[in-house]
Amino acid sequence: MALMGLGLAIGGPAAPSEKSLMLATTTSVDATSLLNVIADEFKKDTGITLKWVAVGTGQALKQAEDGNADVVLVHARKLEDKFLQDGYGVNRRVIARNYFMIVGPENDWAGVAGAKDLKEAMRKIKEQGAVFASRGDKSGTHIKELELWELVGGKPGKNYMETGQGMAQTLLVAAEKQGYTLTDTATFYGVKGITGLKPVFENAPELENIYSVIAVNPFKVPTAKYQAAMQLIAWLTSPRGQKVIGDFAKNGKPLFEPMAGKPGVDLVK
Amino acid sequence: MIFTELVQAIWVSLKTSGAAAVIASLLAIPLALLLSANEFTGKRFLLLLNQTWMAAPTVVIGLLLYFILSRNGPLGSFGLLYTQTAMTIGQTILILPLVIGFAYTAISQVDARARITALSLGATPAQAWWVVMREAAFPLLVAILAGFARAISEVGIAMMLGGNIRGYTRNITTAIALESSKGEFMNGVILGLILLSLTLGINLLVNSGVKNRQ
Numbered sequence: 001m002a003l004m005g006l007g008l009a010i011g012g013p014a015a016p017s018e019k020s021l022m023l024a025t026t027t028s029v030d031a032t033s034l035l036n037v038i039a040d041e042f043k044k045d046t047g048i049t050l051k052w053v054a055v056g057t058g059q060a061l062k063q064a065e066d067g068n069a070d071v072v073l074v075h076a077r078k079l080e081d082k083f084l085q086d087g088y089g090v091n092r093r094v095i096a097r098n099y100f101m102i103v104g105p106e107n108d109w110a111g112v113a114g115a116k117d118l119k120e121a122m123r124k125i126k127e128q129g130a131v132f133a134s135r136g137d138k139s140g141t142h143i144k145e146l147e148l149w150e151l152v153g154g155k156p157g158k159n160y161m162e163t164g165q166g167m168a169q170t171l172l173v174a175a176e177k178q179g180y181t182l183t184d185t186a187t188f189y190g191v192k193g194i195t196g197l198k199p200v201f202e203n204a205p206e207l208e209n210i211y212s213v214i215a216v217n218p219f220k221v222p223t224a225k226y227q228a229a230m231q232l233i234a235w236l237t238s239p240r241g242q243k244v245i246g247d248f249a250k251n252g253k254p255l256f257e258p259m260a261g262k263p264g265v266d267l268v269k
Numbered sequence: 270m271i272f273t274e275l276v277q278a279i280w281v282s283l284k285t286s287g288a289a290a291v292i293a294s295l296l297a298i299p300l301a302l303l304l305s306a307n308e309f310t311g312k313r314f315l316l317l318l319n320q321t322w323m324a325a326p327t328v329v330i331g332l333l334l335y336f337i338l339s340r341n342g343p344l345g346s347f348g349l350l351y352t353q354t355a356m357t358i359g360q361t362i363l364i365l366p367l368v369i370g371f372a373y374t375a376i377s378q379v380d381a382r383a384r385i386t387a388l389s390l391g392a393t394p395a396q397a398w399w400v401v402m403r404e405a406a407f408p409l410l411v412a413i414l415a416g417f418a419r420a421i422s423e424v425g426i427a428m429m430l431g432g433n434i435r436g437y438t439r440n441i442t443t444a445i446a447l448e449s450s451k452g453e454f455m456n457g458v459i460l461g462l463i464l465l466s467l468t469l470g471i472n473l474l475v476n477s478g479v480k481n482r483q
Contacts, residue, residue, distance in 0.1 A: 022351065
C-alpha cells in the first residue's frame with residue numbers, strides 16, 4: 001500500500017516541453033518578487049515561460065558561460081564588459097536602476113551620516129573599526145563594495161565579515177551585529193523583517209545601481225535560445241515592460257526606475 | 270506565497286524525493302541481499318566505504334553533478350540541469366548508501382536458516398530471497414522511509430541541481446530558503462511544519478499498512 005503511494009510519485013519527472021527561457025539573475029530582483037510579476041506579464045504577452053535561477057551577478061554570468069542560461073539580468077558593469085568582450089554576451093540593454101546605500105545601526109555610532117562624501121563615509125567605518133557585513137560572493141553589490149574600499153586603500157582589517165549569502169541575509173547579519181553594510185535600495189525597502197538598520201549614506205551619484213539584460217551569444221554557446229532571449233529583451237525595453245518595472249512597488253515605494261527610454265543610456269551606463 | 274505555488278512545491282518535493290526513494294531502494298535492496306549472502310575479501314572495506322559515503326555533504330554531490338549535467342559537461346546534451354530529474358538523480362545518490370546500510374542490517378538480522386530451509390523445501394532461489402525479504406519487511410520499510418526522509422529534507426542538492434525555479438523545481442526546502450531570503454520567516458516556519466506533517470503522514474500510513482498485514 002505504501003509502496004503504491006510511492007510508486008505514484010515516480011511519474012515522468014521532466015517538465016512538458018513548452019516554450020521556455022532560462023534567465024540567470026541577481027538575488028535582488030528575485031527577493032523583491034519583481035521577477036514573478038515580469039514572468040507573469042511576459043507569459044501573457046508572448047506565451048513564453050520565463051524560468052530563472054537567482055544567484056549573484058558573478059555566478060549568473062558563469063552559469064551563462066557554462067551554457068545553463070539563455071539570458072542574464074545583472075548589475076556589475078565591469079563583469080558585464082568582460083562577459084561581452086569574451087564573446088559570451090550580445091545585445092546588452094540597460095533596463096532599470098536604483099541606488100546603493102550604506103545602512104547602519106539606528107544610533108550610527110561611527111557617525112557615518114555626518115560624512116561629507118563617500119570616501120569619508122568609508123574611512124569612518126574603517127577607522128572606527130565598526131562591523132561591516134560584506135556579501136563576499138562576487139555579486140554586483142559585492143563588486144561595488146570592493147570599489148568603495150579602494151577609495152580608502154582597501155578593506156578594513158578587522159570586524160570585516162563576509163557572509164557569502166544573499167543581500168537580505170547579509171542585512172540581517174549587519175542588524176544583529178549592530179554593524180554597517182552596503183545594500184541596494186530595492187532589497188532594503190522590499191524585504192520584510194529588516195529592523196534596527198537605517199540608511200546612513202545615500203543619494204551619491206557614485207552609488208547608482210544599473211541593471212542590464214544581456215542575451216547569450218548563440219555563436220559562442222550554441223544551445224542558447226537566442227530568439228526567445230531577444231524577445232525578453234525586446235519586452236523588457238518596450239514601453240509596456242518598462243511600465244511593469246516602474247509600477248513595481250513595495251509598501252508604496254517604487255523599487256526600480258525604468259531606464260530603457262532614456263536617450264543614449266546604453267552608451268554611458 | 271500563493272496557494273497554487275505552495276501546492277506545486279509540495280508536489281515537487283513528494284515527486285522528486287519519492288522517486289529517489291523508490292529508485293534507491295530498487296538498487297539498494299538487491300545489493301544488500303547480495304552483500305549479506307556472500308563473504309568475500311574486501312567486503313568490510315566496501316561496507317566502510319558505504320558508511321563514509323553516508324556523510325557526503327549535499328553540496329558536494331550537488332557540485333559534482335552540476336559539472337556532469339551542465340550544458341558543457343559530459344552529460345550536458347541531455348539538458349538535465351535545473352530539472353526535477355536532476356534533483357531525483359542527486360537525491361538518489363545521496364540516500365543510496367543510507368538505504369544500503371539499513372537494508373543490509375535488516376537482512377543480516379534474518380536467521381540465515383530461513384533461506385536454507387526454504388531452499389530445502391523446494392523453493393527456487395528467487396522464492397527463497399522473497400522469504401528473507403518478508404521476514405525483514407518492517408526494517409526494510411524503515412530503510413526506505415529513512416531514505417525518503419533524508420531526500421525530502423535536504424536542500425543543497427535541490428537548490429544546486431533544481432535551481433529553485435518557480436512552478437518547476439521549487440520544492441518545500443528551497444521555498445523555505447527563498448522565503449527566509451525575503452524575510453518572510455513565518456512562511457518558512459509554516460513550510461517546515463508542512464514538510465514534517467507530510468513525513469509524519471507517510472510514516473503513519475506505512476506503519477498502519479504493516480500492522481494490518483501482521
